[in-house]
Amino acid sequence: MVTTPAVVIAAPASGSGKTTVATGLIGALRRAGHRVAPFKVGPDYIDPGYHGLAAGRPGRNLDPVLVGAERVVPLYLHGSAGCDLAVVEGVMGLFDGRIDEHNTDPIAEGSTAQIAAMLGAPVILVVDARGHSQSLAALLHGFATYDSGIRLGGVILNRVGSERHEQVLRAACARVGLPVLGALPRMAELAVPSRHLGLIPAVEHGSAAQSAVDAMTDLVAAHIDLAAVAALAASGAQGQAWDPADEVTAEESGPVVAIAGGPAFTFGYAEHRELLSAAGARVQVFDPLHDELPSGTAGLVVPGGFPEEHAADLAANTGLLASIADLAARGLPIHAECAGLLYLTRTLDGHRMAGVLDADAEFGPRLTLGYRDAVALTDSPLWSAGERVRGHEFHRTRLTTAGSADPAWAWRSPSGETVREGASLHNVHASYLHTHPAGNPAAVGRFVSAAADFARTHAPA
Incomplete structure (x- = not known):
């Protein structure tokens, strides 16, 4: 090559x-x-x-x-x-x-x-x-x-x-x-x-x-x-190019996976969409500032970004917030990271959010950042309890109320303290931790499979 x-x-x-x-x-x-x-x-x-x-x-x-x-x-x-x-x-x-x-x-x-x-x-x-x-x-x-x-x-x-x-x-x-x-x-x-x-x-x-x-x-x-x-310029790199099709098995049913985009949700890796597509998903990007969910949405990805800068406009799209809350209650698989976690709370800086999680969030005084060696605490549409993942935190917001959901992750802080973070429901995985899909392709495949199951069980009569 x-x-x-x-x-x-x-x-x-x-x-x-x-x-x-x-x-x-x-x-x-x-x-x-x-x-x-x-x-x-x-x-x-x-x-x-x-x-x-x-x-x-x-x-x-x-x-x-x-x-x-x-x-x-x-x-x-x-x-x-x-x-x-x-x-x-x-x-x-x-x-x-x-x-x-x-x-x-x-x-x-x-x-x-x-x-x-x-x-x-x-x-x-x-x-x-x-x-x-x-x-x-x-x-x-x-x-x-x-x-x-x-x-x-x-x-x-x-x-x-x-x-x-x-x-x-x-x-x-x-x-x-x-x-x-x-x-x-x-x-x-x-x-x-x-x-x-x-x-x-x-x-x-x-x-x-x-x-x-x-x-x-x-x-x-x-x-x-x-x-x-x-x-x-020079390179001595040798080997086989990464191919998303080698990492996952495609779902033939082609479930629609919606990814939040636009100015409020800009943090994502190109390989994520490539893996979702390779796993059989029909990926559709929408802007939560003014769009509705794409028709037939069977899985929702809400990536990182700056929702605190757009909280009022996000709150104004009440139809979308209600749709997400309704579908989440019906079992829609949701993967939310950092900004996505905030979007799923009841309120962000006093502005109404989707309310999928009974927690509230606000912009905070301190920057939290660093790599984390995390372990999944519960089963979710992406991870099985006990799976180990490397991720990265980078945020200046915080949850002011933790809610009743099980935490998504646990890890050891540099001081040796056990940190439990995020929220995990049977169909929702939300946390501050950013992960790289190319390092965890099986999780992407599981998520698309969960979306396919949701589409089959919630197909119009």
């Missing part, structure tokens, strides 16, 4: 400008005639939305923590099929990943460095040039020599203050033998609006998101050597 060559866009630390550079590179390389496959390291949902706008194809994630290290290369081969170049945006600093006090490997699990090593791809280091001078050479030397399995292929200087500043920094890079692939001036107008969980999703930001992507593309095209970046 021919492997698509890749470059990995990394940085010494968060906030260095990886997303601007990666998104701009994707757009500029596409404009130059390349078919670009966009990827993001880790569980991020927002950056891939901007990548997708720039590439004209879905942005995808590579996360060995959530899907297992063995699936990373197959997912990369699947997502880059038909492309001649891939751009992989890293997460945090190059060597930052899941914190594990027992890990003595310099490459942390889930880090950008781990993905670069798996793909055999060179790393381009984006350095925020503010405050840097000759000492940049020492920083680069450290990153270039920290682990011999990582190849640092070049540097992009970001937020350069002047021509003289650029000259000094280029000399520092030359001192350690690293080519400078481009130097971006400080451009405050490129800032994309953000909120408590990061950038505002591209779907919410509308035409302004496309304008921001266009501006990033223009900036990169003007200041980065695209030919040098393309020439640097």
Whole structure:
């Protein structure tokens, strides 16, 4: 199998400008005639939305923590099929990943460095040039020599203050033998609006998101050597591409599975829809801000997003809320993650929600985030009691009343405390935990089977 060559866009630390550079590179390389496959390291949902706008194809994630290290290369081969170049945006600093006090490997699990090593791809280091001078050479030397399995292929200087500043920094890079692939001036107008969980999703930001992507593309095209970046790209990834049809058995009846979308529910993985379709579902996306449930809905997926930003409008669609509550009472299989959990409560910040769960929610003072090793506590349309799953939490809301449903998951906190979270009914699985369907394909297959059973037992007479 021919492997698509890749470059990995990394940085010494968060906030260095990886997303601007990666998104701009994707757009500029596409404009130059390349078919670009966009990827993001880790569980991020927002950056891939901007990548997708720039590439004209879905942005995808590579996360060995959530899907297992063995699936990373197959997912990369699947997502880059038909492309001649891939751009992989890293997460945090190059060597930052899941914190594990027992890990003595310099490459942390889930880090950008781990993905670069798996793909055999060179790393381009984006350095925020503010405050840097000759000492940049020492920083680069450290990153270039920290682990011999990582190849640092070049540097992009970001937020350069002047021509003289650029000259000094280029000399520092030359001192350690690293080519400078481009130097971006400080451009405050490129800032994309953000909120408590990061950038505002591209779907919410509308035409302004496309304008921001266009501006990033223009900036990169003007200041980065695209030919040098393309020439640097390489990959040693070998294996068989992931195929959703190999993971699940198709339900011949073709039940309708509705997925909530629109501005309030933007967090999802491209592989989820692909697996649902491979399992025989007829996937239909609807916007809970103003749509009704698709006709014949036999299963409902409510993914993550920002319902707290749209609570009043969600509450105004009373017909949809009533339909969901009625179907849930009749046994409709429902899979809800994070924002989906909030949508199923009685109220969110005082606004009426679907009321499937006798719980209430509100925007909270603290950010909760991190990977979790969870165990399912009850049977549901996706999981059997006792199944172990790796997931990720990322939210600033909380349940103010827990309700009477059984908790969905349990896990150990870093302090050793047992945490029980979410809500599980015989037909509903709702929690704050985000899971990656490609790492748990059997759960997707079970959900479609449950939808097929619902369709058969609730077919019109």
